[in-house]
Amino acid sequence: MAFMFTEHLLFLTLMMCSFSTCEESVSNYSEWAVFTDDIQWLKSQKIQDFKLNRRLHPNLYFDAGDIQTLKQKSRTSHLHIFRAIKSAVTIMLSNPSYYLPPPKHAEFAAKWNEIYGNNLPPLALYCLLCPEDKVAFEFVMEYMDRMVSYKDWLVENAPGDEVPVGHSLTGFATAFDFLYNLLGNQRKQKYLEKIWIVTEEMYEYSKIRSWGKQLLHNHQATNMIALLIGALVTGVDKGSKANIWKQVVVDVMEKTMFLLKHIVDGSLDEGVAYGSYTSKSVTQYVFLAQRHFNINNFDNNWLKMHFWFYYATLLPGYQRTVGIADSNYNWFYGPESQLVFLDKFILQNGAGNWLAQQIRKHRPKDGPMVPSTAQRWSTLHTEYIWYDPTLTPQPPVDFGTAKMHTFPNWGVVTYGGGLPNTQTNTFVSFKSGKLGGRAVYDIVHFQPYSWIDGWRSFNPGHEHPDQNSFTFAPNGQVFVSEALYGPKLSHLNNVLVFAPSPSSQCNQPWEGQLGECAQWLKWTGEEVGDAAGEVITAAQHGDRMFVSGEAVSAYSSAMRLKSVYRALLLLNSQTLLVVDHIERQETSPINSVSAFF
Structure with a gap:
């Protein structure tokens, strides 16, 4: 679906009760990581x-x-x-x-x-x-x-x-x-x-x-x-x-x-x-x-x-x-x-x-x-x-009920993983992360190790333009899925695309996230190395789950966006509420937004 901006800002807001338990905050890795150049340690591994x-x-x-x-x-x-x-x-x-x-x-x-x-x-x-x-x-x-x-x-x-x-x-x-x-x-x-x-x-x-x-x-x-x-x-x-x-x-x-x-x-x-x-x-x-x-x-x-x-x-x-x-x-x-x-x-x-x-x-x-x-x-x-047969097969502790799991480096949150296929087991995933994952992204940007040559030391070409993307399998049946193995197009990953964009490289006048349009993610392109999303909140209360992310840094600066925020609220095993909140600068050329599910 596509929407036209009728004012400078489009707000989709959601009033909801706060969750009192099981809150997980996703910290900024670079705030607590201590990098030391351990090349001498590496040299010792002879x-x-x-x-x-x-x-x-x-x-x-x-x-x-x-x-x-x-x-x-x-x-x-x-x-x-x-x-x-x-x-x-x-x-x-x-x-x-x-x-x-x-x-x-x-x-x-x-x-x-x-x-x-x-x-x-x-x-x-x-x-x-x-x-x-x-x-x-x-x-x-x-x-x-x-x-x-x-x-x-x-x-x-x-x-x-x-x-x-x-x-x-x-x-x-x-x-x-x-x-x-x-x-x-x-x-x-x-x-x-x-x-x-x-x-x-x-x-x-x-x-x-x-x-x-x-x-x-x-x-x-x-x-x-x-x-x-x-x-x-x-x-x-x-x-x-x-x-x-x-x-x-x-x-x-x-x-x-x-x-x-x-x-x-x-x-x-x-x-x-x-x-x-x-x-x-x-x-x-x-x-x-x-x-x-x-x-x-x-x-x-x-x-x-x-x-x-x-x-x-x-x-x-x-x-x-x-x-x-x-x-x-x-x-x-x-x-x-x-x-x-x-x-x-x-x-x-x-x-x-x-x-x-x-x-x-x-x-x-x-x-x-x-x-x-x-x-x-x-x-x-x-x-x-x-294979060690002395280790009796047994599931993880607390197996049997849906749990939220956060991958802070990957920028991924899942709910309901690892369960049998029953009528009430629902699965949700949400992704809003940094190119290469938080650790690699921070290592490239902060350059703590002399033996790392920026993005030339890595190859995130199999990644997708998918910050703030989600999947939904109500009662275990896939309803909203990912792009799987296909061309790197933002709309295939159910994230927002905007128009008209002066920096669009395919599907003009629409443009999605940085690095899109080719068989592989173009991670060496202009601005792409700085592409990032961020999980803002991830919380579970009983069989409800709330997760949100900010992905403005995954879009071209030419679109002059201020915020691309998405929130998901799982209300029950069959109902997922998706809320997008978009802010743009006054000089932004963007007047339309679209998402494809």
């Missing part, structure tokens, strides 16, 4: 033992002495995960023309090909657990023989994007480590040489590509883990050069872990879908750094809070999540693996195992929320390795 690791494969996640125990668990405590792995392998074997890498390199390179790297680790783990299955073993040998025969693992129409190479390297090197003792000498040599060549290529790319510099981004985490796994696997046999590669990864990922400490709410600015992509690699790094270098990140506060990033963003029924930023309907990778990791090493209270159990139990069997065939099995091997 690989402790540069001597060649003489332990033979498998060595990456477990030793040869652990294999018998892993086999026993497949029949007992880990049976539910083993069944998922076996089901995946059965599906692969039933359709080799789809799941095997193509015979010709041209076919492999003709499309996005991460599926082949992603599916290898669970397939290899199954063959390790069930060596008597000769059909599966012949399948994985053909699989790896085809991959090793390719001249490279790039995608032809994306020659500057090493992400698919990262997936292939991670999967191939992991499978090599798992299956090493089942391979003949010729294959061992051939596979190892391929891993070495690709790892060296990734190391060289890390010096010149943006993913080598842009912290907290899914591309960097994915490719750095690939470089690390390649270095760890080849380092057993190849020697000291691999240590240089390891140190590069440690330098970058320890900066990542250091920055994550600033993100007090356990969130990631790229949203739940891409957040699951990054966290897949972060959890792998934390485990591998502890196992191989004795670097301990288990006390990182971000990890302690990360459970809530999965729990509080879940709509009733455990199938769909908040779609803030580029998203499908839920997670790209996992999140069962991440959740069992958090439970085993961080939470140790059964909540992670419980949520992983609920998600697996309620996975859709068809429709748009079914995981992609390229990603659905990619974390089964780490889930199996990390």
Whole structure:
């Protein structure tokens, strides 16, 4: 709907009773954060033992002495995960023309090909657990023989994007480590040489590509883990050069872990879908750094809070999540693996195992929320390795009634997350935050760390122009949703757009928030780096919830707006009142406002 301004100001006001309990104020991070340039601490995070690791494969996640125990668990405590792995392998074997890498390199390179790297680790783990299955073993040998025969693992129409190479390297090197003792000498040599060549290529790319510099981004985490796994696997046999590669990864990922400490709410600015992509690699790094270098990140506060990033963003029924930023309907990778990791090493209270159990139990069997065939099995091997059956699955304290949860860094408030799908369970979300999240935004603007080069050290391109956006699922049924994975247009995120705007870049004369109009958020554009919203109030009283935010700083200064304030009041499970309050300067060219729900 669109409104015309008939006076200088448009006020939509709401009289309401004040809430007396459960008030949460969202503080300004920059007011209390104390930044110290800990580059000396980062420099101290060196690989402790540069001597060649003489332990033979498998060595990456477990030793040869652990294999018998892993086999026993497949029949007992880990049976539910083993069944998922076996089901995946059965599906692969039933359709080799789809799941095997193509015979010709041209076919492999003709499309996005991460599926082949992603599916290898669970397939290899199954063959390790069930060596008597000769059909599966012949399948994985053909699989790896085809991959090793390719001249490279790039995608032809994306020659500057090493992400698919990262997936292939991670999967191939992991499978090599798992299956090493089942391979003949010729294959061992051939596979190892391929891993070495690709790892060296990734190391060289890390010096010149943006993913080598842009912290907290899914591309960097994915490719750095690939470089690390390649270095760890080849380092057993190849020697000291691999240590240089390891140190590069440690330098970058320890900066990542250091920055994550600033993100007090356990969130990631790229949203739940891409957040699951990054966290897949972060959890792998934390485990591998502890196992191989004795670097301990288990006390990182971000990890302690990360459970809530999965729990509080879940709509009733455990199938769909908040779609803030580029998203499908839920997670790209996992999140069962991440959740069992958090439970085993961080939470140790059964909540992670419980949520992983609920998600697996309620996975859709068809429709748009079914995981992609390229990603659905990619974390089964780490889930199996990390699962701790001694942690009895149990929900968080106070589970069963709708709760409001605030992500102060992300600028997101949710209500009703993590509940079953019943007639009375309603979900609401509201977002009004800073570009990159509060911590990154403040670090860029206050420049406390010499090794951060402004916005060039980050890439919030998957974010949306969505300050003061909201979603509403009355009784668990989605009524107002996000833009999901689409063009960065403000009106698709149900935020206000204005006209006529002298700085409109698309949909003239209308203009929404800074950075809109392209496939990716244009975070390097004029003023975009200063774009920000702010949650003003977030409060719950019984089954009512009130939240509000100010987003004027997310709009172009050319529109000369003074305030763009939105408030939501959840009156009952089916009624949400939305109030917009807009102020403009006397010289503002704006005379119309519109919102699309």
